Amino acid sequence: MKLWTLFVFSAAAMAQTPQSVDAKLAALDTAVKAAQSAGDNAWMLTSAALVLLMTGPGLALFYSGLVRRKNVLGTMMHSFILMAIITVLWALVGYSLVFAEGSPFIGDLRYVFLRGVGLAPNPDYAATIPQQTYMVYQLMFAIITPGLIAGAFAERMKFSGMVLFTILWALIVYFPMAHMVWGKGGLLNAALGGKFPCLDFAGGTVVHITSGVSALVCALYLGKRQGYPQEPMKPHSLVLSVIGACLLWFGWFGFNAGSAVAASGLATSAFVATHFGAAAAALGWIFMEWIRNGKPSVLGGISGCVAGLVAITPASGFVEPFPALLIGFLAGIVCYFMVTMVKSKFGYDDSLDAFGVHGAGGTFGAIITGVFATNAINDSFKDSAGKTLPLGWVDGNPGQVINQLIGTVIAWVLAIVGTLIILKVCDAITGLRVDKDAEIEGLDLSQHGEEGYFFEA
Amino acid sequence: MKKIEAIIQPFKLEPVKEALKNIGIDGMTITEVRGHGRQKGHKEVYRGQEYNVDLLPKMKIELVVTDARLNETVKTLTEAARTGKIGDGKVFVYDVAEAIRIRNDDRGEAAL
Numbered sequence: 001m002k003l004w005t006l007f008v009f010s011a012a013a014m015a016q017t018p019q020s021v022d023a024k025l026a027a028l029d030t031a032v033k034a035a036q037s038a039g040d041n042a043w044m045l046t047s048a049a050l051v052l053l054m055t056g057p058g059l060a061l062f063y064s065g066l067v068r069r070k071n072v073l074g075t076m077m078h079s080f081i082l083m084a085i086i087t088v089l090w091a092l093v094g095y096s097l098v099f100a101e102g103s104p105f106i107g108d109l110r111y112v113f114l115r116g117v118g119l120a121p122n123p124d125y126a127a128t129i130p131q132q133t134y135m136v137y138q139l140m141f142a143i144i145t146p147g148l149i150a151g152a153f154a155e156r157m158k159f160s161g162m163v164l165f166t167i168l169w170a171l172i173v174y175f176p177m178a179h180m181v182w183g184k185g186g187l188l189n190a191a192l193g194g195k196f197p198c199l200d201f202a203g204g205t206v207v208h209i210t211s212g213v214s215a216l217v218c219a220l221y222l223g224k225r226q227g228y229p230q231e232p233m234k235p236h237s238l239v240l241s242v243i244g245a246c247l248l249w250f251g252w253f254g255f256n257a258g259s260a261v262a263a264s265g266l267a268t269s270a271f272v273a274t275h276f277g278a279a280a281a282a283l284g285w286i287f288m289e290w291i292r293n294g295k296p297s298v299l300g301g302i303s304g305c306v307a308g309l310v311a312i313t314p315a316s317g318f319v320e321p322f323p324a325l326l327i328g329f330l331a332g333i334v335c336y337f338m339v340t341m342v343k344s345k346f347g348y349d350d351s352l353d354a355f356g357v358h359g360a361g362g363t364f365g366a367i368i369t370g371v372f373a374t375n376a377i378n379d380s381f382k383d384s385a386g387k388t389l390p391l392g393w394v395d396g397n398p399g400q401v402i403n404q405l406i407g408t409v410i411a412w413v414l415a416i417v418g419t420l421i422i423l424k425v426c427d428a429i430t431g432l433r434v435d436k437d438a439e440i441e442g443l444d445l446s447q448h449g450e451e452g453y454f455f456e457a
Numbered sequence: 458m459k460k461i462e463a464i465i466q467p468f469k470l471e472p473v474k475e476a477l478k479n480i481g482i483d484g485m486t487i488t489e490v491r492g493h494g495r496q497k498g499h500k501e502v503y504r505g506q507e508y509n510v511d512l513l514p515k516m517k518i519e520l521v522v523t524d525a526r527l528n529e530t531v532k533t534l535t536e537a538a539r540t541g542k543i544g545d546g547k548v549f550v551y552d553v554a555e556a557i558r559i560r561n562d563d564r565g566e567a568a569l
Contacts, residue, residue: 293502
């Protein structure tokens, strides 16, 4: 078909004057660019929707199924309300603080109120799609990240405290970290001139380490739930959690493959790596449970797949399919131990294992990205002469692991210091924990005046 | 009049209902309950956290019969509910002071 078109075109071209050939070529060029843009924009808008799905209802279902019935709505609200709050914050200042060029640590205010963020592309980030598409895509990441922290303070957090905490956390921890890794001039930005180029394709450090480590800080600061660990606090509906986990897996294709910012071969690589990582991790966790408990559990399977998705996130656009399987499998095992052994050994009440899965999985994934990242998958990093740079250890660049460690440590430190300050501030202004009676009554009634299930109606 | 309260295995509900229907007893109240006698529970594990679950699901059947029909009803019920293993359940019998049909204010055995 292509050959035939070329033949006809050439024949027609040869029969015409030079100017009209130039004009036709220019028109063809524009048309091809428009087609690529259309494909990219379609994929990116879809990806943005997929990432939002991860929060609502993916995370909402996953987390709320794990808590007691009296807290089901309160837990869903922890996810849902972010869709509203973070959106407004992002539109006001968030996009600017992350993506405007400013200092290596934070962006300036040139895009405040989304000034200048229109349909024209921003070539620094995504040359073929409207900047607004990029903005709204990144917004979905900003929404889900604080939602992950809610796993640590589930069943005992005051709603007003959570709202204030979220706003401050986005400003003090997320926006700076996202800028450092993804913003132009950011300290850790591998693509745009960072001093310590850290390879983080879709947010292992930015999203998972920051939220997971913050979660640990919150769990330690707030203290354990009343009755923990003697009183049984079984998940009230693993059915909801399974549905949520599957929606997370589905939406994660937008999270990782969408981070290619184009409907390209790189998106395909990231899609495949993501899926393989999830699958292998589910098996890794189940395998450990089967050996150690005698029975493979559904909760183990879905926890494993999430751990794999977390770990593959920074690696997704850099690794080949079989390393992705390996990364996933190891992540399933690592997180299994974090959640079952380390947590009970230290006795902290990270209620829904936000640290055990996101903090630990993200740390593992970020570091192992330095091992398996290869320019065979991602050749976008070139030196000044235009030669493609080696990426990770498999490319003969073991030093990348050091850069990954630097990014990881910065994420940890920022999360710990930032979260401690924020918790102190919130404690003083709104308070953090519900009072003892409200905790026993449940968040649904005490914070929202509602019941999740009312079977007599 | 006597009230029969039977705690039985959930999977025995249909056989018991069928057996009672066959002797002409069709008024009863069923509740899902949890409990145990001597039956051991089971262990559940959620992400490494172990729970001993010793409150087991059972079905409670409550029905009120005339004194004349008591023995036949209890015999039919227990035979239908029996497996011979621990966990089959128990039957308790109580005296009933009064019975009233709400629709038309029938009293005593006429209300049953």
